[in-house]
Amino acid sequence: MRVMITGAGGFVGRHLQPLLKKQGWDMLATGHDTLDIMDSSAIRRVLKDYEPDAIIHLAAQSKVGASWEQPEHTAEVNILGSVKLYAEFVQQNPQGKFLYIGSSDVYGITAKKENKLTEDMPCAPQNPYSISKLAAEQMLLQMARKYKTKVICTRSFNHYGPGQNRGFVVSDFASQLAEIKLGYREPAIYVGNLTAKREFIYVDDVAEAYITLLAEKNADGIYNVAAGSPTGIEFILKSLLEIASIDVEIRVDEKKLRPVDIKAFCGSNVKLSCLGWKPKTSLQEGLRKTFDYWLRRCQGEHESGNCP
Ligand code: A2R
Ligand code: GDD
16 A cells, blocks of 8 residues: 655654555655645645555644634645645545644533543534534545545544653643753743643554554544543543653643643543554653653753754
């Protein structure tokens, strides 16, 4: 199988590439620098040259927090970019498989009412990011009906691990603790809402889920990529503090509090598990790997004078 990835230079893309190679599939990894998904003629050129059997579409403005500051950009890249990419792909390869990487955040306030979110429940997104991810998902599913093609849409729950940038909760906490541990920052950590609960899946397990979906001949429609149980943000902080083994003052940064923040997400992974996927990395192991990564990264940032 010839697989093309968009957003390959991002967090998931960098973890997915070696795993796809291990799978023995031919791969074209396009990053923001090599293919702008807003540029239809560039997309057309790349598709003509490579002729993929499948696309894994990761490229996005992926930060919920940033989407409040940049709603227009978020809508453009996440909705329009996805539609442009699919529209070109369906022309080039009507038999091809399109794997759209979406978000569990699309469930929005439904998460308040349901114990376990399943793919058939209604969506009620509450921020510009998740609205854009749902709009793209629905556009693609309806276009797939028209063209009678295969579009698989994930609703991926929170992922974390080495290589994720700041702007997501685990990396925001781990990066600050690493800086404190290395003596580059006073012993105080700035946090947002600690009362929320999210499902956290280690990034390699997320990548394995995408490979499972692509490998499965009959996969079609929407799939939760969920750990199966939620973890409190406060617990994440406590766990990282134990791993870092330092005493710090915890300060709430008002700027990190969001206009709307869903209290808890808990997803059912039954549909995906039926295809043989299950997460392998424990939270403790994943957080430890992430903290070690941030120790190395912060050291490098300070030595090169590249501190954010
Ligand atoms: O914005 P950059 O330069 O960091 O590049 C990001 C890239 N990207 C684009 N690529 C092509 N054309 C564009 N117009 C464009 N805009 C952004 O997508 C980045 O390299 C990549 C997304 O990677 P991350 O932000 O690290 O997201 P992550 O965690 O890998 O998530 C993958 C997917 C996304 O669709 C999320 O919405 C979903 O999983 O949860
Ligand atoms: N980012 C961040 N930084 N969030 C914090 C912080 C902080 O310092 N402190 C507390 N939080 C809280 C947020 O308010 C939210 O309740 C929770 O931690 C998780 O925030 P994020 O890591 O930013 O993730 P998200 O749930 O908003 O969105 C992520 O998950 C989606 C899947 O549900 C992103 O990875 C999306 O791309 C993804 O689709």
